[in-house]
Amino acid sequence: MATNAIDQTRRMLSLVTYLRERPGAHVQDVARAFGITEDELISDLDVLPMCGTSFRGGDLLDIDTDGDRIWWHNPDDVAEPLRLAADEATALLVAARAVTTLPGLRESDRLALVRATAKLETAAGESGAASSRLSVTFEAEGGVFADVDRAISERRRLWLRYYSPARDELTEREVDPIRLFAVGHTYMEGWCRLSEARRTFRLDRVAEIRLLDAPAAPPELELRDLSAGLVQPAAEDPEVVIEVGTGGRWVAEYYPHDSAEELPDGGLRITLRTPDPASLRRLALRLGGDGRIVTPPELADSAREAAREALAAYEDAV
Numbered sequence: 426m427a428t429n430a431i432d433q434t435r436r437m438l439s440l441v442t443y444l445r446e447r448p449g450a451h452v453q454d455v456a457r458a459f460g461i462t463e464d465e466l467i468s469d470l471d472v473l474p475m476c477g478t479s480f481r482g483g484d485l486l487d488i489d490t491d492g493d494r495i496w497w498h499n500p501d502d503v504a505e506p507l508r509l510a511a512d513e514a515t516a517l518l519v520a521a522r523a524v525t526t527l528p529g530l531r532e533s534d535r536l537a538l539v540r541a542t543a544k545l546e547t548a549a550g551e552s553g554a555a556s557s558r559l560s561v562t563f564e565a566e567g568g569v570f571a572d573v574d575r576a577i578s579e580r581r582r583l584w585l586r587y588y589s590p591a592r593d594e595l596t597e598r599e600v601d602p603i604r605l606f607a608v609g610h611t612y613m614e615g616w617c618r619l620s621e622a623r624r625t626f627r628l629d630r631v632a633e634i635r636l637l638d639a640p641a642a643p644p645e646l647e648l649r650d651l652s653a654g655l656v657q658p659a660a661e662d663p664e665v666v667i668e669v670g671t672g673g674r675w676v677a678e679y680y681p682h683d684s685a686e687e688l689p690d691g692g693l694r695i696t697l698r699t700p701d702p703a704s705l706r707r708l709a710l711r712l713g714g715d716g717r718i719v720t721p722p723e724l725a726d727s728a729r730e731a732a733r734e735a736l737a738a739y740e741d742a743v
Contacts, residue, residue, distance in 0.1 A: 437469050444488065445500045452493060470495065518545060539675045569628045570605070572636060573613045577602050582641045586633040587626055595632055601641035616643035662698035665705060665724065669693050669716035676716065706731050
């Protein structure tokens, strides 16, 4: 069975704990415990000695094997509490934020990474503040940028497979591109033929892109003023308050909001404005036990009723 990088990383982290508790473990026993072949285990063991608690090459895992048993010679040395220098904290935070934007990343992994990033931000304090002014563009995003730029210059339509975090799904659509711009991330504004409306697409969420032979023919539209940000809720838009647990902190990453107050249990109380509060019912259903709408009360009641109906439909189905 094919293993992606996320699966392998998770397995290797578990492997470190497993080996610490079992000095001299037999290769075949460890491979059987993790459901992998001995060759796959040896490949993991070849990588672990390059890992450790410092980016500067010190405190690496001293793990080796004779092909029969596995020995970890310095488990106590690397078990000391981790102390990050300012540059290390910055590098970790920038990398973590970049990985959370990758299209196709499983939502459970994305949420775990968001939670870990929040904890790291708290621990780093002022030493990690510089990370908020830095961003990383993956090579895949650079390729998407080139295709969009070419489509605009040649007035050609684009086909996209696009990841929507609000719906946690990939959709296929054809888009007539209008322009590229950057507000924190790089975006394409275009006329979406699926929704027959102007839409904005973040390039790092484009899972696949293809130039089509069909000419791009977006309607004449007045370009929006983005000087005040990508999303600009109006002051008269209704206010919505949502409380989320630790598993729902990602909401503050994806929804423009007026404030996000820390809660004692590690969650957030998020205040935002939207012209269509009813559109947040889907968010409430997706959050499940990780969040609830506090106000307005009629929206909270509507979300609870939608949840009851969904549960009833599920129970009838089984």
